[in-house]
Each structure stands twice: as C-alpha cells, then as structure tokens.
Amino acid sequence: MTDALDTLDQDLIALLRADSRTPAALLAKQLKVSRGTVQNRITRLQRSGVLLGFTVKLASEGLRGVRAITQIEVRGGATDKVVAALRRLPEVVSVYSTNGRWDLVVEVRTEDLLGFDQALRRLRDIEGIAASETSLLLAEQR
Template structure:
C-alpha cells in the first residue's frame, strides 16, 4: 500500500459513495488507476465493503461507551461468547496488557445503560471493568 492507496481510502472514509471519476479527479490520476486500485484492495481484503453511517440521533443509541474488561484466569473466550449475544454490545476486541477485552456498548438512555453495565458486571468470570462514556467522535 502506497500513499495514493492511503489517500484513496481516506476519501472513501469521508464518502464511500464518491464516483470513480470524482475520486480520480481529486487524486489527479486516471479513472482506470482508481478502478484498478479499488479492485485490488477489494480482492485482497483491504476493502471489505461499503457502508452507511447514521447520525447518532438516527440510530437510537444515544449513550455509547467503551468498557475495558479483565477476566479471571483464561476465561476470555467464554466471556466473549456471552457478550456476543448481548444486544447492547456493539463491538468486541481482544487485547493485551492490563485489560483482556474492550467492548463498545450502546444504549438508548442512561437508565438502560446502567442496566447494561450491571448485567455485564455480573457475568461469571469477569474480574473487573472500567467504563468510559464516549462524549464526542472525531474522524481519524
């Protein structure tokens, strides 16, 4: 991956619906170059799909947070299985270091969020958690 590929991905992060002609113009390259690079990134798995991002108020989940989780012993896999089925768990990540799992949580209200926290903290095998509510999101 070179600088042109990274710039192309940056433009797609802003708007994945930009036409190839517009991408080529912004990158100052031929349309075929953009098409070939997109095809290559799609075939090698760099680009795995295109999606829609909703405004925070649109998706109904007004409270978002990151929860870091330390598990007892080697129970991380069991905990991940239990968390995968929870409707308020948006994403899960295994990590190294002090925390074993990072979970992104979403809820409609603070009261619902409180219930989610209590439910997750009671899962057998979770030693400790730390949660931070996400206040603002900035594009990377």
C-alpha cells in the same frame, strides 16, 4: 501491501474514506486522471486486499444515544464463558481481547442512561468477571 501504494493510491484511498460512494468520474476529476484509471486502481486495491469493502457511517447520535467502552478483567480461565455471556447481551456491540491490565474491551450502546445502567448491571453480574471499568464516550473528535 501498503509499501507498494503510490501517491495516487493514497489519494484515492483518502477520497474513498471521506465518501466511499463518490462516483468514479468525480474521483477521476479530483485526482486528475481518467475514469478507467480510477476503476482499475480500485479493482487492484480490492484484489490485493488493501480495500476490503465499502461501508456506511452512521451519526454517533443515531439509533442508540449512549455509548461506552467497558474494560474487563476475567477471573482464571473463564474468558470463553465471559465472552459468550457478553455476546448474549443485546447492548454489547463488540468484544475485543487485549493485553495489559484488562483482558477484554467491550463496546456498549443503549438508547438512554437508564438502559445503560441496566445493561451495566447485567454485565457486572456475569460469572467470571473479576473487575471492570467503564467510560462513557462523549463526543467523537474529528
């Protein structure tokens, strides 16, 4: 569908990415089109599956102060068991399968470094994990 996006669609998407709560009237003014055109474009982009929804961005220093990415190598055919165990850890935000050196990539968030150390210890104790490597996320580059 992205091939069918014209310049107006792309500009509208850019404005919505910056602030998805911008009123249609303000979007129309910024794009120099009518409010109805903006609303019709948004509806068309939603129906075609280009826009899947609108969301809220939280400050990275918000609720949990320490964020990290852990890359995991799974032993043998234990992937399903490892993923299930990871999902039971409250500090695990997301789990992704991947290719290459690592089998899984896990996002971890905790309140502080002590909590992070404890979460990492529990993660490393999961049966079926052969190796892991963790990188703290320091600052989002904008």
